[in-house]
Amino acid sequence: EVQLVESGGGLVKPGGSLRLSCAASGFTFSSYTMNWVRQAPGKGLEWVSSISIGSSDIYYADSVKGRFTISRDNAKNSLYLQMNSLRAEDTAVYYCARADHYFDFWGQGSLVTVSS
Amino acid sequence: QSVLTQPPSASGTPGQRVTISCSGSSSNIGGNTVNWYHQLPGTAPKLLIYSNNQRPSGVPDRFSGSKSGTSASLAISGLQSEDEADYYCAAWDDSLNGWVFGGGTKLTVL
Numbered sequence: 424e425v426q427l428v429e430s431g432g433g434l435v436k437p438g439g440s441l442r443l444s445c446a447a448s449g450f451t452f453s454s455y456t457m458n459w460v461r462q463a464p465g466k467g468l469e470w471v472s473s474i475s476i477g478s479s480d481i482y483y484a485d486s487v488k489g490r491f492t493i494s495r496d497n498a499k500n501s502l503y504l505q506m507n508s509l510r511a512e513d514t515a516v517y518y519c520a521r522a523d524h525y526f527d528f529w530g531q532g533s534l535v536t537v538s539s
Numbered sequence: 540q541s542v543l544t545q546p547p548s549a550s551g552t553p554g555q556r557v558t559i560s561c562s563g564s565s566s567n568i569g570g571n572t573v574n575w576y577h578q579l580p581g582t583a584p585k586l587l588i589y590s591n592n593q594r595p596s597g598v599p600d601r602f603s604g605s606k607s608g609t610s611a612s613l614a615i616s617g618l619q620s621e622d623e624a625d626y627y628c629a630a631w632d633d634s635l636n637g638w639v640f641g642g643g644t645k646l647t648v649l
Binding site: 458460467469470473482483484485518522524526527528530532 | 541572574576578583584585586589590595625627629631635636637638639640641642643
Protein backbone atom coordinates (compact mmCIF):
# COMPACT_ATOMS: atom_id res chain seq x y z
CA GLU A 424 0.00 0.00 0.00
CA VAL A 425 1.36 3.40 -1.00
CA GLN A 426 1.86 5.67 2.00
CA LEU A 427 3.13 9.23 2.21
CA VAL A 428 3.54 10.68 5.69
CA GLU A 429 4.45 14.33 6.18
CA SER A 430 6.05 15.74 9.31
CA GLY A 431 7.79 18.87 10.51
CA GLY A 432 4.97 21.37 10.40
CA GLY A 433 4.21 23.80 13.21
CA LEU A 434 4.07 27.43 14.28
CA VAL A 435 6.87 29.71 13.13
CA LYS A 436 7.39 33.47 13.22
CA PRO A 437 7.56 35.54 10.03
CA GLY A 438 11.06 35.41 8.64
CA GLY A 439 11.69 32.04 10.26
CA SER A 440 12.52 28.65 8.79
CA LEU A 441 11.01 25.20 8.84
CA ARG A 442 11.85 21.87 7.21
CA LEU A 443 9.13 19.49 6.13
CA SER A 444 9.74 15.80 5.57
CA CYS A 445 7.73 13.19 3.72
CA ALA A 446 8.35 9.50 4.38
CA ALA A 447 7.33 7.25 1.50
CA SER A 448 6.57 3.54 1.57
CA GLY A 449 4.78 0.91 -0.47
CA PHE A 450 6.36 1.79 -3.82
CA THR A 451 9.75 2.30 -5.45
CA PHE A 452 10.34 5.89 -4.33
CA SER A 453 13.36 6.38 -6.58
CA SER A 454 11.22 5.78 -9.68
CA TYR A 455 8.83 8.69 -9.23
CA THR A 456 8.85 12.45 -9.49
CA MET A 457 7.71 13.92 -6.18
CA ASN A 458 5.96 17.18 -5.36
CA TRP A 459 4.78 19.51 -2.66
CA VAL A 460 1.31 21.04 -2.94
CA ARG A 461 -0.17 23.41 -0.38
CA GLN A 462 -3.61 24.63 0.61
CA ALA A 463 -4.13 27.81 2.59
CA PRO A 464 -7.03 27.73 5.09
CA GLY A 465 -10.31 27.83 3.20
CA LYS A 466 -8.55 28.18 -0.14
CA GLY A 467 -7.76 26.00 -3.14
CA LEU A 468 -4.77 23.88 -4.05
CA GLU A 469 -1.46 25.48 -5.04
CA TRP A 470 1.47 23.52 -6.45
CA VAL A 471 4.73 24.45 -4.70
CA SER A 472 7.60 22.40 -6.12
CA SER A 473 8.60 19.28 -8.07
CA ILE A 474 11.75 17.17 -8.06
CA SER A 475 12.64 14.48 -10.59
CA ILE A 476 13.82 11.00 -9.73
CA GLY A 477 17.51 11.85 -9.75
CA SER A 478 17.06 15.45 -8.54
CA SER A 479 18.30 16.76 -11.88
CA ASP A 480 15.06 18.61 -12.68
CA ILE A 481 13.63 20.87 -9.98
CA TYR A 482 10.83 23.39 -10.40
CA TYR A 483 9.28 25.95 -8.07
CA ALA A 484 6.20 28.12 -8.08
CA ASP A 485 7.08 31.79 -8.43
CA SER A 486 5.57 32.43 -5.00
CA VAL A 487 8.28 30.39 -3.26
CA LYS A 488 11.23 30.64 -5.65
CA GLY A 489 14.40 31.70 -3.86
CA ARG A 490 12.95 30.92 -0.43
CA PHE A 491 12.06 27.21 -0.56
CA THR A 492 14.32 24.29 -1.48
CA ILE A 493 13.06 20.83 -2.40
CA SER A 494 15.29 17.79 -2.02
CA ARG A 495 15.06 14.02 -1.77
CA ASP A 496 17.03 11.09 -0.39
CA ASN A 497 16.22 8.00 -2.42
CA ALA A 498 18.18 5.78 -0.02
CA LYS A 499 15.89 6.91 2.80
CA ASN A 500 12.69 7.04 0.71
CA SER A 501 12.24 10.62 1.83
CA LEU A 502 11.26 13.97 0.36
CA TYR A 503 12.04 17.31 1.99
CA LEU A 504 11.06 20.96 1.74
CA GLN A 505 13.32 23.54 3.37
CA MET A 506 11.32 26.72 3.87
CA ASN A 507 13.16 29.95 4.66
CA SER A 508 12.06 33.58 5.00
CA LEU A 509 8.55 32.42 5.78
CA ARG A 510 5.66 34.84 5.36
CA ALA A 511 2.13 34.90 6.70
CA GLU A 512 0.88 33.95 3.24
CA ASP A 513 2.84 30.67 3.45
CA THR A 514 0.40 29.48 6.12
CA ALA A 515 -1.14 26.31 4.71
CA VAL A 516 -1.44 22.57 4.89
CA TYR A 517 1.48 21.17 2.89
CA TYR A 518 0.88 17.91 1.06
CA CYS A 519 3.50 15.56 -0.30
CA ALA A 520 2.26 14.05 -3.58
CA ARG A 521 3.57 11.46 -5.98
CA ALA A 522 3.30 12.52 -9.61
CA ASP A 523 4.78 11.71 -12.95
CA HIS A 524 1.88 12.88 -15.12
CA TYR A 525 -0.73 13.30 -12.39
CA PHE A 526 -0.84 13.36 -8.59
CA ASP A 527 -1.94 9.81 -7.92
CA PHE A 528 -1.14 9.58 -4.22
CA TRP A 529 -1.17 12.26 -1.54
CA GLY A 530 -0.07 12.38 2.07
CA GLN A 531 -2.38 13.51 4.85
CA GLY A 532 -0.74 16.93 5.02
CA SER A 533 1.27 18.94 7.54
CA LEU A 534 0.06 22.30 8.82
CA VAL A 535 2.47 25.21 8.72
CA THR A 536 1.37 28.38 10.51
CA VAL A 537 3.39 31.56 10.10
CA SER A 538 2.40 34.07 12.76
CA SER A 539 3.98 36.34 15.33
CA GLN B 540 -6.34 34.27 -9.19
CA SER B 541 -5.93 30.73 -10.48
CA VAL B 542 -4.43 29.99 -13.89
CA LEU B 543 -7.25 27.53 -14.64
CA THR B 544 -10.79 28.85 -14.30
CA GLN B 545 -13.57 26.85 -12.66
CA PRO B 546 -16.99 27.94 -11.43
CA PRO B 547 -16.85 28.38 -7.65
CA SER B 548 -19.98 26.32 -7.08
CA ALA B 549 -22.27 23.78 -8.67
CA SER B 550 -25.31 21.91 -7.43
CA GLY B 551 -27.77 19.21 -8.31
CA THR B 552 -30.33 16.86 -6.86
CA PRO B 553 -29.79 13.14 -6.33
CA GLY B 554 -29.83 11.25 -9.62
CA GLN B 555 -29.13 14.33 -11.74
CA ARG B 556 -26.16 14.90 -14.03
CA VAL B 557 -23.89 17.85 -13.34
CA THR B 558 -20.88 19.17 -15.20
CA ILE B 559 -17.97 21.28 -13.99
CA SER B 560 -15.95 23.25 -16.49
CA CYS B 561 -12.25 24.11 -16.45
CA SER B 562 -10.84 26.74 -18.78
CA GLY B 563 -7.18 27.33 -19.51
CA SER B 564 -4.84 28.29 -22.32
CA SER B 565 -2.58 26.83 -24.96
CA SER B 566 0.31 26.53 -22.51
CA ASN B 567 -1.58 24.26 -20.13
CA ILE B 568 -4.82 22.53 -21.13
CA GLY B 569 -4.23 23.19 -24.82
CA GLY B 570 -0.96 21.28 -24.86
CA ASN B 571 -1.19 18.87 -21.95
CA THR B 572 -3.59 16.42 -20.37
CA VAL B 573 -6.04 17.42 -17.66
CA ASN B 574 -6.50 15.71 -14.32
CA TRP B 575 -9.34 16.07 -11.82
CA TYR B 576 -9.24 15.71 -8.05
CA HIS B 577 -11.90 15.72 -5.40
CA GLN B 578 -11.55 16.64 -1.76
CA LEU B 579 -13.83 16.00 1.17
CA PRO B 580 -13.62 18.51 4.06
CA GLY B 581 -10.59 17.94 6.26
CA THR B 582 -9.09 15.27 4.03
CA ALA B 583 -6.38 15.13 1.39
CA PRO B 584 -7.33 15.44 -2.29
CA LYS B 585 -7.81 12.24 -4.28
CA LEU B 586 -7.30 11.57 -7.96
CA LEU B 587 -10.61 11.29 -9.79
CA ILE B 588 -9.78 11.51 -13.51
CA TYR B 589 -6.37 11.46 -15.21
CA SER B 590 -5.20 11.99 -18.78
CA ASN B 591 -8.40 13.88 -19.64
CA ASN B 592 -10.79 10.95 -19.39
CA GLN B 593 -9.25 7.99 -17.56
CA ARG B 594 -10.58 6.73 -14.26
CA PRO B 595 -8.29 5.21 -11.62
CA SER B 596 -9.40 1.84 -10.34
CA GLY B 597 -12.14 2.24 -7.78
CA VAL B 598 -13.64 5.39 -9.26
CA PRO B 599 -17.22 4.73 -10.41
CA ASP B 600 -18.06 5.16 -14.09
CA ARG B 601 -20.54 7.85 -13.04
CA PHE B 602 -17.52 10.15 -13.26
CA SER B 603 -16.24 11.08 -16.71
CA GLY B 604 -13.88 13.68 -18.13
CA SER B 605 -13.43 15.32 -21.48
CA LYS B 606 -11.20 17.92 -23.10
CA SER B 607 -11.58 20.13 -26.13
CA GLY B 608 -9.02 22.73 -27.11
CA THR B 609 -8.18 24.80 -24.06
CA SER B 610 -11.14 23.64 -21.95
CA ALA B 611 -12.05 20.52 -20.04
CA SER B 612 -15.11 19.24 -18.26
CA LEU B 613 -15.94 16.83 -15.49
CA ALA B 614 -19.35 15.15 -15.61
CA ILE B 615 -21.00 13.37 -12.73
CA SER B 616 -24.11 11.36 -13.54
CA GLY B 617 -26.50 9.75 -11.10
CA LEU B 618 -25.53 12.31 -8.46
CA GLN B 619 -25.27 10.93 -4.93
CA SER B 620 -25.03 12.68 -1.57
CA GLU B 621 -21.51 11.38 -1.07
CA ASP B 622 -20.42 13.28 -4.19
CA GLU B 623 -20.66 16.50 -2.20
CA ALA B 624 -17.06 17.73 -2.18
CA ASP B 625 -14.64 20.23 -3.70
CA TYR B 626 -13.45 19.43 -7.23
CA TYR B 627 -10.21 20.69 -8.80
CA CYS B 628 -8.82 20.49 -12.31
CA ALA B 629 -5.07 20.57 -12.93
CA ALA B 630 -2.60 20.51 -15.81
CA TRP B 631 1.10 21.05 -16.41
CA ASP B 632 1.89 24.53 -17.75
CA ASP B 633 4.73 24.68 -20.28
CA SER B 634 5.20 28.44 -19.87
CA LEU B 635 5.32 28.42 -16.08
CA ASN B 636 7.17 25.09 -15.91
CA GLY B 637 4.87 23.94 -13.16
CA TRP B 638 1.52 22.45 -12.31
CA VAL B 639 -1.48 24.76 -12.30
CA PHE B 640 -4.80 24.15 -10.58
CA GLY B 641 -8.27 25.54 -10.99
CA GLY B 642 -9.68 27.49 -8.07
CA GLY B 643 -11.96 24.61 -7.18
CA THR B 644 -15.69 24.00 -7.47
CA LYS B 645 -17.78 23.22 -4.42
CA LEU B 646 -20.45 20.71 -5.37
CA THR B 647 -23.62 20.69 -3.30
CA VAL B 648 -26.13 17.87 -3.52
CA LEU B 649 -29.51 19.41 -2.73
